[in-house]
Amino acid sequence: MNAPNRYELFVLDEGEKPVEVSEDTKIPNAATIKILKQDHTLGNMIRAQLLAMPQVLFAGYKVPHPLHPYFLVKIQTDGTVTPAAVLEQACTKLIGTLSSLEAKFKREFSFKDVEGPAVEDPYGTNASGTAWGTGTRDYMDF
Amino acid sequence: MQANDVLEPTVRIRDLKKDRVNFVLENVDLAFANSFRRVMMADIPTVAIDMVEVETNTSVLPDEFIAHRLGMIPLVSNNCDEAMRYSRDCTCLSSCQNCSIELSLNVACSESRTMDITSDHLEVILHGGHGWKEDVEDGEEMSKRVPNFGHPVGKGDPDVPPVLICKIRKGQELRLRCIAKKGIAKEHAKWSPCSAVSFEYDPHNRLRHTTYWYETDIKAEWPLSSNKTEEEPPRDDEPFDYNAKPQKFYFEVETDGSLGPQEVVQKGLAELQTKLANLILGLKSQPGDLDGFPGADQVGQQQPNGTNGAAPSGGWGGGGGGWGGASASPGAWGGATGAPATGAWSASPGSNTAGGWGAPTPGAAGWGTSPGAGSAGGAAAWSPQQGGSWGNTSPSHASGWNV
Numbered sequence: 001m002n003a004p005n006r007y008e009l010f011v012l013d014e015g016e017k018p019v020e021v022s023e024d025t026k027i028p029n030a031a032t033i034k035i036l037k038q039d040h041t042l043g044n045m046i047r048a049q050l051l052a053m054p055q056v057l058f059a060g061y062k063v064p065h066p067l068h069p070y071f072l073v074k075i076q077t078d079g080t081v082t083p084a085a086v087l088e089q090a091c092t093k094l095i096g097t098l099s100s101l102e103a104k105f106k107r108e109f110s111f112k113d114v115e116g117p118a119v120e121d122p123y124g125t126n127a128s129g130t131a132w133g134t135g136t137r138d139y140m141d142f
Numbered sequence: 143m144q145a146n147d148v149l150e151p152t153v154r155i156r157d158l159k160k161d162r163v164n165f166v167l168e169n170v171d172l173a174f175a176n177s178f179r180r181v182m183m184a185d186i187p188t189v190a191i192d193m194v195e196v197e198t199n200t201s202v203l204p205d206e207f208i209a210h211r212l213g214m215i216p217l218v219s220n221n222c223d224e225a226m227r228y229s230r231d232c233t234c235l236s237s238c239q240n241c242s243i244e245l246s247l248n249v250a251c252s253e254s255r256t257m258d259i260t261s262d263h264l265e266v267i268l269h270g271g272h273g274w275k276e277d278v279e280d281g282e283e284m285s286k287r288v289p290n291f292g293h294p295v296g297k298g299d300p301d302v303p304p305v306l307i308c309k310i311r312k313g314q315e316l317r318l319r320c321i322a323k324k325g326i327a328k329e330h331a332k333w334s335p336c337s338a339v340s341f342e343y344d345p346h347n348r349l350r351h352t353t354y355w356y357e358t359d360i361k362a363e364w365p366l367s368s369n370k371t372e373e374e375p376p377r378d379d380e381p382f383d384y385n386a387k388p389q390k391f392y393f394e395v396e397t398d399g400s401l402g403p404q405e406v407v408q409k410g411l412a413e414l415q416t417k418l419a420n421l422i423l424g425l426k427s428q429p430g431d432l433d434g435f436p437g438a439d440q441v442g443q444q445q446p447n448g449t450n451g452a453a454p455s456g457g458w459g460g461g462g463g464g465w466g467g468a469s470a471s472p473g474a475w476g477g478a479t480g481a482p483a484t485g486a487w488s489a490s491p492g493s494n495t496a497g498g499w500g501a502p503t504p505g506a507a508g509w510g511t512s513p514g515a516g517s518a519g520g521a522a523a524w525s526p527q528q529g530g531s532w533g534n535t536s537p538s539h540a541s542g543w544n545v
Contacts (some may be wrong), residue, residue: 048173073383112158
């Protein structure tokens with residue numbers, strides 16, 4: 001079979017650059033940034049963060065083909081910063097948000113104790129949880 | 143979103159159980175919350191059975207059917223980030239204790255009644271019984287494992303009903319061996335730590351992100367979700383606020399038991415940060431920007447998905463992905479043989495002799511197969527699927543199943 005390894009969807013090839021910036025020739029202060037081996041998870045989050053930043057005039061992302069594991073972000077700024085720099089700021093901001101959220105989660109989890117058993121009888125069979133072969137047989141109650 | 147710059151995100155856990163957590167996330171963007179959801183479902187590594195060698199199967203189910211079921215069984219994967227390598231990053235040739243876990247199943251029915259084969263019958267084999275594993279030193283990973291790492295979830299716990307694999311009658315038998323590997327759910331859903339993640343916002347549909355079909359009366363025909371008490375219902379005369387943004391997100395993360403809910407949430411946030419940090423790193427190392435890698439050490443340690451995770455150890459790891467990176471080209475194998483591959487593998491290309499692998503007497507230095515010649519001897523059971531260690535990606539004949 002000639003199917004590519006599926007991990008190639010999210011692992012960079014040897015020597016492959018994770019990011020490629022190409023400046024737009026026709027629009028001022030604009031660039032298209034190709035981010036490899038990433039998908040909507042990162043793309044949409046970055047797009048939203050960029051739009052919230054005042055220096056950004058335009059930000060959009062697309063995954064040109066679902067079988068190609070990369071996405072493009074197009075950014076136009078007002079000229080005070082380069083598109084690449086503003087993308088970096090956006091990422092830094094997001095990391096800040098995430099780490100503060102992480103701390104909050106940690107605190108919340110420490111307050112809560114795990115209560116109760118994992119699942120109360122997920123198959124709805126109350127009879128002997130013991131496995132097979134002990135007279136009463138579960139899984140048969142369906 | 144403007145408001146989010148001022149307001150810090152907040153979180154409130156409403157319910158925490160052994161296998162699930164229900165929480166409310168506030169003051170974040172919709173895209174942010176959705177990325178968080180996606181990363182928890184698809185980017186957190188766990189362990190799952192990836193290859194199965196069937197020795198005997200006289201049950202009614204065909205081998206591949208059972209192999210697929212085995213792959214779906216959740217295995218305990220706590221601290222999988224550090225406790226296990228990806229086999230594509232490992233320096234071993236096919237599998238070793240650092241990058242895989244061997245399990246065996248050996249059940250025969252001698253009574254005259256139907257017998258259930260369940261995940262409780264799966265036994266983890268420490269230090270490979272039949273010499274199929276390579277002699278590799280224990281990496282640092284081994285010390286970071288919990289005692290029941292790689293065991294089927296709930297094994298030995300009478301409160302947790304086991305996973306049914308197959309049923310056999312008198313005289314039937316199922317005997318097989320499995321290799322479990324680390325992976326993420328982007329590769330195959332069996333590696334997802336979550337069995338379900340529910341995600342809701344705007345229970346009253348104030349934002350009109352959805353439209354309800356109805357016959358006569360929306361309110362009578364559409365029950366509101368249980369999250370309705372968290373938000374004020376809109377007044378009937380309230381004008382539509384088209385600038386409004388969702389602010390409050392209701393999550394319920396339910397795991398399959400391979401990881402706890404807390405670990406899933408925390409690892410999810412960490413994974414997102416790693417992704418972003420790698421992006422920053424990639425931007426900084428752009429040509430023309432000469433300041434190199436100022437933050438090079440901020441990521442790194444945990445081989446994030448999506449990078450050439452520095453292969454753990456020297457060996458051949460030179461180029462990052464090392465072995466796995468070499469992909470399945472037959473040349474990869476030939477290239478490596480010259481290297482420290484040791485005499486143990488009589489890997490001279492062309493010596494297509496010995497059936498090697500599945501043979502009952504593994505004494506004969508096994509692997510006589512020539513690279514690329516996928517044919518090999520009779521029982522080329524373990525068709526290595528990824529990593530391309532044999533330069534042979536085709537799931538082989540005989541009885542080896544890629545799950």
